[in-house]
Amino acid sequence: MTRLGLTIPLDGVPLAEQAALLNDVADAGYTDLWTGEATGADAFTPLVAAAVSHPRFRLGTAIVSAYTRSPGLIAMSAAALAEVATSEVLVGIGTSSDVIVERWHGLEFHRPYQRVRDVTTFVRRALSGERVDMESESFTIRGFRLARVPARQPKLLVAALRPGMLRLAGAISDGVILNWLSPDDMHTVLPHVLKGNADAEIVARLFVVPGEDVQAVRTTAKRMVTAYLNVPVYAEFHRWLGRADQLEPMWQAWSRGDRAAAVEAVPDALVDELFLHGSPADVRAGVQRYVDAGVTTPVLMYVMPPGDDVTRHLPAVGRAVTTP
Numbered sequence: 001m002t003r004l005g006l007t008i009p010l011d012g013v014p015l016a017e018q019a020a021l022l023n024d025v026a027d028a029g030y031t032d033l034w035t036g037e038a039t040g041a042d043a044f045t046p047l048v049a050a051a052v053s054h055p056r057f058r059l060g061t062a063i064v065s066a067y068t069r070s071p072g073l074i075a076m077s078a079a080a081l082a083e084v085a086t087s088e089v090l091v092g093i094g095t096s097s098d099v100i101v102e103r104w105h106g107l108e109f110h111r112p113y114q115r116v117r118d119v120t121t122f123v124r125r126a127l128s129g130e131r132v133d134m135e136s137e138s139f140t141i142r143g144f145r146l147a148r149v150p151a152r153q154p155k156l157l158v159a160a161l162r163p164g165m166l167r168l169a170g171a172i173s174d175g176v177i178l179n180w181l182s183p184d185d186m187h188t189v190l191p192h193v194l195k196g197n198a199d200a201e202i203v204a205r206l207f208v209v210p211g212e213d214v215q216a217v218r219t220t221a222k223r224m225v226t227a228y229l230n231v232p233v234y235a236e237f238h239r240w241l242g243r244a245d246q247l248e249p250m251w252q253a254w255s256r257g258d259r260a261a262a263v264e265a266v267p268d269a270l271v272d273e274l275f276l277h278g279s280p281a282d283v284r285a286g287v288q289r290y291v292d293a294g295v296t297t298p299v300l301m302y303v304m305p306p307g308d309d310v311t312r313h314l315p316a317v318g319r320a321v322t323t324p
Contacts, residue, residue, distance in 0.1 A: 004287075004322050005032035005060070005299030007205065009046045010310050018046065019053035021311065026054060028318030034060045034092075034205070034299045037068070038100060044077045051085040058088045062177045062205060062299065063159045065096035066112075066119040068105050072144050074119065075126035082150035089152070092177045092203070093120050094159025097231050113164050114138050120172055124156055157203060161237040163192050170196025178204040178295075180234055182273040183286075185241050186293035203297040204290055209277040209305065210313040216305040217277040222266040224303055225274070230254045230262070246270060275303070280313075280320035287321050 006025055009015055022033075033050050035043045043061040050057055059081065064074055078091045095101070095112040102109050118136035125132050129149035134141050158169035159177040169176035170193040181189060181204070193200050207224070209217045228234050229247060238247055246267055253261035271277075276286035287298050300317070302310045 003031050003058075003297045004029060004318065005034050005203070005297055006030045006314075006318075007062075007299060007301040008033050008035055008050065009041050010302065010314075011304065012310065015041065015046060015049060018049055021314075022050060022054045022057075024311070024315050025318065026056065028315040029322030030057075030318050031322075032058045032060060032297060032299065034062045034203075036062055037064060037096070039104065044081055047081055047089075048084055051081065051087070055086045058090070059085055060090035060157075060203070060299075061092045062157075062179075062203060063092040063094040063096065065101065066093055066115045067096065067101045067107050067109065071119045071122040071139065071141065072126065075123045075144075075146055076148075078123065078154050079127060079146055079148055079150045082152055082154045083148060085152075089154040090157055090174075090201070090203075091123070091154045092157045092159055093123065093173075094177065095165075095233070097233050099231050111137065113168065116158060116165065117168055117172065120156055120158060124172075127153055155201070157201065160193070161233065162240050166192035167196055169193050170200055173197075173200075175201030175203060175296075178202065180228065180237065180274065181241070183289040183293040184273075186290065186295065188241060190294045201297060202295050203299060204295045205299045205301050206287065206290060207275045207303050208283055208300045208317065209275050209303050210280075210283065210310075210317060211305065211308065212278055213305070214277075216308075217275070218268060218271050219263075220303055220305045221271040221275045221277070222263045225266045225270065226250060226254060226259065226262045243270070276300075280316045283317050284320040 035046050037043045043064045047059045082089045098109040101107050114137045118138040126146050131145045155174040157175040157177050158173045160166040160169045176193045249265040250262050253265050276283045304310050
């Protein structure tokens with residue numbers, strides 16, 4: 001595989017110790033570093049640190065929210081990262097979720113399609129160095145001009161789940177960022193993107209629970225499923241993918257407040273669809289299925305059972321996936 005991404009920062013690894021860890025990551029064949037934003041580190045700081053210590057990595061955000069940062073701040077942060085980096089920079093923009101935007105940031109999660117469209121359009125114009133006067137459905141900005149224009153323009157990608165946003169990604173950006181889907185789901189999702197951009201970069205975050213203790217893997221994965229797939233945007237995504245019957249018992253238990261029953265109701269088969277687990281060779285085979293289905297940049301996100309240490313798995317999995 002030509003590309004393999006890793007989600008940073010890793011749980012349990014302080015940012016001050018990231019540089020030492022990245023030596024092993026580079027040696028194991030990972031080519032990209034990608035971040036996100038929830039309640040841990042912001043999306044840009046770990047990438048700036050990596051750009052300074054390990055300039056060979058391609059760097060991407062997956063994602064920054066179109067709500068929790070202003071359009072101008074996204075443009076400034078993207079430009080600063082591109083100025084520090086000597087490798088390619090990709091800025092993924094998306095809605096995040098209603099839970100994060102409304103409950104955790106106290107903002108209104110309103111008209112997500114329009115917000116992502118308008119923010120992405122603004123950021124692309126701003127990064128070019130032009131003076132931006134923009135009146136859109138989401139905001140009005142007058143006279144913004146980026147004072148430090150990067151010599152190397154970042155690529156812009158849109159995070160998408162359902163058809164409207166997927167088509168938007170193909171129409172206005174350099175690619176799409178996907179999440180929480182199986183290799184078979186790619187055949188449902190990709191045509192909407194590729195119709196607008198046949199050369200779109202297809203980034204997919206893939207959840208990896210390394211190890212061959214099947215019970216520990218399933219317990220860890222099922223807890224993550226209940227944490228995410230009860231969020232309305234992800235629940236609707238999986239209804240659209242055709243998993244309503246499969247997930248309805250979990251949704252019902254969650255709505256009753258019975259968290260233990262919700263975890264128990266997650267089917268084993270769903271874990272096998274949405275998570276990569278087992279030996280490094282098993283993970284490699286799983287990643288290959290995504291690549292065969294159209295993913296151009298698989299990005300691994302390690303999800304660890306309690307008591308396990310992610311750093312002992314990184315090199316073996318990376319070498320297994322990237323070795324021809």
